[in-house]
Amino acid sequence: MQQHYFSARPSSPSKPGTVDLVLPDLRLTLDTDAGVFSPQGVDAGTKLLLLDGPAPDAAAAGPFLDLGCGYGPIACALGRRAPDAEVWAVDVNERARELCVANADRAGLDGVRVAAPEDVPADLSFAGIWSNPPIRIGKPALHALLLDWLPRLEPGAKAWLVVHKHLGADSLAGWLGASIGPTTRVSSRAGYRILEVAPDR
C-alpha cells in the first residue's frame, strides 16, 4: 500500500536524517525520518509561516497548538520564541510524534507537549493555532479537521495556516470565511498564502 506522510504508523523503513531550521531569530537542528512530511528539509511553506506569520509574545503562556506537527519545526519554533508557553504539538503519525518529542527534548523546550489528537484534553482551548495543514488528506477530511480544532480557540484568539495556491489556498480561504469566521490573507509569497482565521463566536 502506498505510504502517506499522514499514515498513523508508517511502514516505510526508517531512514534517519537531520535538517536545519534557520530563521532570523533562531536556529534548530531537527531529526527527521522516512514516512513523515518533508524529511529532506524544512518545507518552504512551513518556513514562510514562521517568517511571515506572527510570532507569539515572548512572555506568552499559551496554550498554543501546532495542528499536524510532523517532526516539529513549527512547535519547536513556537517553544523557542515563547519559552514559558505550553505548546501542543498534535499529529496522527506516530513516527512524527516520536521525532517531535526528541527534537523538543534536544532543544530543551520543556513547554512542548506532543500528543495524538485523541490525547489532547477535550476541555483545552488555545490562545493561538499555527499549522501547515494536511491538505492531501482530501477536502472533506481537511474541513472536518479544521471544524474540530479552530473553534477551540479562546475568544479573540486566531489561527494562522499556510497553504499553497496550487493546493487550493484560495478556495480554502473562501470556505474558512463561510464556515469558521473572518479569514484574511496576511501574506502571499512564492505561491504560498498565509491565512489568518478569527473564528466567529
Ligand SMILES: C[S@@+](CC[C@H](N)C(=O)[O-])C[C@H]1O[C@@H](n2cnc3c(N)ncnc32)[C@H](O)[C@@H]1O
Ligand atoms: C503538511 S504536514 C506539516 C508537518 C509539519 N507541521 C511541518 O511543517 O513540517 C501535515 C501534518 O498533519 C498530520 N495530520 C494528518 N491528519 C491529521 C489529523 N487528523 N490530525 C492531526 N494531524 C494530522 C500529518 O501526519 C502531517 O504530519
